[in-house]
Amino acid sequence: MSPEFAGGQVAIEILYLVASVLFIFSLKWMSSPTTARHGIWAGEAGMVLAIAGTLLRHGLVDYRLIAIALVLGAIIGVPLGRVAMTAVPQRTALSHAFGALCVTLVGSAEFYLRAPAISRFMMSVLAVEVILGGLTVTGSLMAAGKLQEILPQRPLTYKGQNLVNFLLLGVALVIAVTLVLHPERQSLFPFMVLLALIFGVLLIIPIGGADMPTVISLLNGYAGLSASAMGFVLDSKLLIIAGALDGSSGLILSIIMSKAMNRSFTNVLFGAFGQVQTQAAAGEAKPVRSATPEEAAAILAAANRVIIVPGYGMAVAQAQHKVRELYDSLTKRGVDVRFAIHPVAGRMPGHMNVLLAEADIPYDRLIEMDEINGDFPQTDVALVIGANDVTNPAARSDTTSPIYGMPILDVDKAHTAMVIKRSMNPGFAGIDNPLYYLDNTLMLFGDAKSFVGSVVRELGGGHS
Amino acid sequence: MSNGSNLIDALFIFVLAGFIGFEVIRRVSPLLHTPLMSLTNALDAIAVVGAIVLVGEHKTSLAAIFGFIAVVAATSNIVGGFLITDRMLKMFKSSRPATKQ
Numbered sequence: 001m002s003p004e005f006a007g008g009q010v011a012i013e014i015l016y017l018v019a020s021v022l023f024i025f026s027l028k029w030m031s032s033p034t035t036a037r038h039g040i041w042a043g044e045a046g047m048v049l050a051i052a053g054t055l056l057r058h059g060l061v062d063y064r065l066i067a068i069a070l071v072l073g074a075i076i077g078v079p080l081g082r083v084a085m086t087a088v089p090q091r092t093a094l095s096h097a098f099g100a101l102c103v104t105l106v107g108s109a110e111f112y113l114r115a116p117a118i119s120r121f122m123m124s125v126l127a128v129e130v131i132l133g134g135l136t137v138t139g140s141l142m143a144a145g146k147l148q149e150i151l152p153q154r155p156l157t158y159k160g161q162n163l164v165n166f167l168l169l170g171v172a173l174v175i176a177v178t179l180v181l182h183p184e185r186q187s188l189f190p191f192m193v194l195l196a197l198i199f200g201v202l203l204i205i206p207i208g209g210a211d212m213p214t215v216i217s218l219l220n221g222y223a224g225l226s227a228s229a230m231g232f233v234l235d236s237k238l239l240i241i242a243g244a245l246d247g248s249s250g251l252i253l254s255i256i257m258s259k260a261m262n263r264s265f266t267n268v269l270f271g272a273f274g275q276v277q278t279q280a281a282a283g284e285a286k287p288v289r290s291a292t293p294e295e296a297a298a299i300l301a302a303a304n305r306v307i308i309v310p311g312y313g314m315a316v317a318q319a320q321h322k323v324r325e326l327y328d329s330l331t332k333r334g335v336d337v338r339f340a341i342h343p344v345a346g347r348m349p350g351h352m353n354v355l356l357a358e359a360d361i362p363y364d365r366l367i368e369m370d371e372i373n374g375d376f377p378q379t380d381v382a383l384v385i386g387a388n389d390v391t392n393p394a395a396r397s398d399t400t401s402p403i404y405g406m407p408i409l410d411v412d413k414a415h416t417a418m419v420i421k422r423s424m425n426p427g428f429a430g431i432d433n434p435l436y437y438l439d440n441t442l443m444l445f446g447d448a449k450s451f452v453g454s455v456v457r458e459l460g461g462g463h464s
Numbered sequence: 465m466s467n468g469s470n471l472i473d474a475l476f477i478f479v480l481a482g483f484i485g486f487e488v489i490r491r492v493s494p495l496l497h498t499p500l501m502s503l504t505n506a507l508d509a510i511a512v513v514g515a516i517v518l519v520g521e522h523k524t525s526l527a528a529i530f531g532f533i534a535v536v537a538a539t540s541n542i543v544g545g546f547l548i549t550d551r552m553l554k555m556f557k558s559s560r561p562a563t564k565q
Contacts (some may be wrong), residue, residue: 054513060520073539081547102534109530231490234519241481248507350497
């Protein structure tokens with residue numbers, strides 16, 4: 001190794017170090033909306049430095065192919081950066097798949113470049129990289145398919161499902177151990193990857209839409225951990241750090257999400273939530289009180305304090321802009337309007353905040369569950385738009401309910417609760433919601449977008 | 465090539481970076497959890513550096529082909545991830561009179 005070459009190496013490593021620091025700052029600045037955009041600049045700068053440093057590396061010969069790949073990736077990336085805000089959950093799932101695909105392919109290529117001369121530790125890390133990467137690729141594609149509604153959203157379960165899944169993973173691990181001990185058995189490697197890919201599919205089959213926030217976070221964590229494992233294989237500290245940051249982010253988010261559903265990871269992945277309740281949903285028809293848009297508008301206009309509770313239904317109905325009009329016209333009348341955001345409302349962490357911010361609702365009006373829950377008893381109207389399980393009082397009292405113990409928004413404690421809903425059909429998880437039968441609850445039947453639109457018209461104004 | 469002490473170094477880095485990640489992410493406002501996820505996704509696509517080396521070194525056709533697809537996938541995450549995160553963050557506005565911070 002010539003001295004100049006070593007000097008070049010040091011320079012590249014320093015570029016990587018600077019990039020790592022920029023990545024950490026990038027995440028640090030995400031702590032508040034006022035600094036968050038600096039975070040993007042830091043991230044972009046770090047990325048440019050890291051790629052530049054890599055291109056300077058000694059031993060690269062085929063720059064043309066690199067350039068083609070970079071340009072092609074950018075061409076695919078631009079439309080993925082321009083999707084509608086309602087499509088963000090499936091876009092996120094898709095990008096987890098892309099990230100994991102990169103890791104899995106690089107891991108596989110490294111295996112064939114190195115085997116059989118591969119140390120036991122290296123082979124173990126490589127196996128972790130490829131198995132985690134592989135299951136994240138197909139798992140994320142499945143999740144994206146379900147979110148895009150290409151695939152059925154209902155959880156699919158069958159007898160012995162968990163046993164089949166565990167067996168599959170078990171066989172993959174046995175192959176991994178075999179490869180660690182006998183790296184010359186290269187023909188086993190594709191089977192390990194294949195099993196990981198199949199396991200990813202099977203893992204997501206029993207997942208229902210309501211569990212998506214947890215599952216997307218978990219896949220995010222896996223993608224990060226597999227990238228970190230890749231850093232071990234390539235001896236790249238930058239990659240280890242970036243992967244560890246992404247991995248801890250995904251894991252923290254999954255912990256927050258599963259806490260917000262009062263469930264453990266294992267329960268989310270192996271519990272198959274949705275199918276438990278099919279018979280309970282077909283209960284007797286209890287009387288409910290309903291109201292027209294005119295009546296709802298009159299009640300809202302007379303209120304001092306209103307809390308709006310958005311859920312996935314608002315996203316499906318694309319009602320967020322009409323909700324903004326409602327917010328404007330009520331605010332103009334001097335009504336205090338805030339939004340109560342449950343951590344798992346929607347299909348990914350923070351989904352509702354992004355939709356409402358897109359509709360120009362100021363972020364200081366979007367209040368987290370723990371902060372706003374105490375205010376419901378002093379609230380005149382709680383207006384639920386497209387949310388169901390996160391408002392279900394059975395979670396507080398009914399020990400037989402499958403969502404018992406889940407923290408909910410105390411909508412039922414408001415003087416009046418109004419719920420916009422298409423019909424009395426139970427929600428996605430098929431769990432009956434006693435909120436709808438309470439004396440202080442008014443059901444507003446109809447499509448969220450057109451109903452809110454009619455209320456706004458009744459209030460007169462909002463759209464000038 | 466990495467020997468034993470390199471691997472231990474790598475483990476130290478992994479564990480410490482995990483702690484930093486945990487402490488930093490814990491402070492992220494729940495308001496921004498969606499952009500956080502798209503940002504970490506873009507940062508995670510730094511895996512592109514490994515793929516670039518595979519393509520650039522062109523040791524075997526298999527490695528070059530796998531590397532090529534990997535570079536495309538990761539680059540699309542970098543570009544798309546930063547773009548959408550920026551779009552999202554631009555949307556977050558405060559109702560308080562615009563005092564520049």
